[in-house]
Amino acid sequence: MWFRNLQIYQLTDTFTLSAEELHETFQENAFKPCQGLDKHRIGWTTPLGKHGEQLVHSTNGCLMVCMRREDRILPASVVRDAIEEKVDEIEAKESRTVGRKEKSDIKEEVIVDLLPRAFTKSNRSYAYIDPKNNWVILNCPTSNKAEEILTLIRDSLGSFKVRPLAVKNAPSAIMTDWIKNKAPADVEVTDECELKEPVENGGVIRIRGVDLGSDEVQQHLKSGKIASKLAIEWQQRLSCVLVEDLSIKRLKFMDLVMEEAGDTAADDEVMRFDADFALMSLELSRFIPVLCEYLGGVDNS
Structure with missing residues (x-):
């Protein structure tokens, strides 16, 4: 399970529940299909799908969970x-x-x-809790979907205090500087960004497949536009689009990482899931702190 879009939250309280304790707590909100006049249902399902029974999968101290949502289709x-x-x-x-x-x-x-009598469709959304680093990492394209998962966690636990990841410097200002000048040594700015006018309802320009050091792009920056999205690569291990709200889009683990994944002996689906989760969570535990430092450090105020 390789995450593609990240919403990152910070735990504000120490998280001490084990995978077994979390599984037991989640049982009450385990997924059940729509019945009667239900328009939709949400609940916990096993991250391993048909290959597992536990509602929580633990690797290296990180706790993977999976929310399933079923919706009635009534055009x-x-x-x-x-x-x-x-x-x-x-x-x-x-x-x-x-x-x-x-x-x-x-x-x-x-x-x-x-x-x-309506047909139904369902989808699964994954997230993991990293108690060591005090993070919750959600594989969601939007904050609304992330909040749906977090709400289900709160409903299951009674309390689950988190806040969106925040940094001391404005990400848009740092990304703009990386395009104008130079990114840190282990960050490569690639060929895609979104520039906007820093005013309400200001114009937006989406640039793709263009050298961001070109005169055309630099002229936009000189006119006052700032970067709201920027495609980067980090240490030739992962690529992504960094967004000004600190969400991460189109995350892709590059050949160096995938070769390591391929070298891991995994004879069945459970072992493969476990190995991939371990490698992914390790890479993100390295990348996210570095990214935060480049953006001025985590803002805990």
Whole structure:
């Protein structure tokens, strides 16, 4: 399970639960499929899928969890057609016009009728708790999805105090400086960034496949634009797009890391998952502190 999009949070209290204790606590909120009039359901499922039974997978002190969400698929067009059919039937049978309030009531009846028979779709979202470094790393493209997982953790534990990772310097200012001048020795700025005007509703320029040292890009910076996203590589071990809110997009572990993963003897799916998780969490435990230092250090205020 290689994470692709990171939302990073800091634990504000010491986390002491073991994998076994966390599993037992999560049992009450284990995933159950939609029933009756449920529009969606969320709950914990095993990170190992069909290859495991535990709701928490532990490697090197890090605790991997997996939230499953199931949603009913009830297209608006299907609901609309069913409403129109009922309205037409009433108007033809009773020779009268169906009013707005009655249509609203019909809509509720239609949904109640269709929802239990609707198809469902589900997805899984992964995260891990790193008690040693006081982090929660979530494999989510948005903070809203991350908050959904964190809320489920809070509901399961009763309390789970975290805050988004914060640094002392503005990431946009540091990224802009890396494009203008020079990035740290172990960071390579690649060929992609997003520049914006530092005002509300200011213009945004997305640049890809262009040398960021070119006159064209530098002119945008001279005109006052700042970097809100920047593609980088770190120590030839991983690449990503760093975002000004400290989320990380399109994380990819490079050949050096994947070769190490390939060299690990893993005879089955469980061993492979465990080895990949160990290697990924180790790489991130090296990268994130370095990144924070380049951005002025973690802001604990």
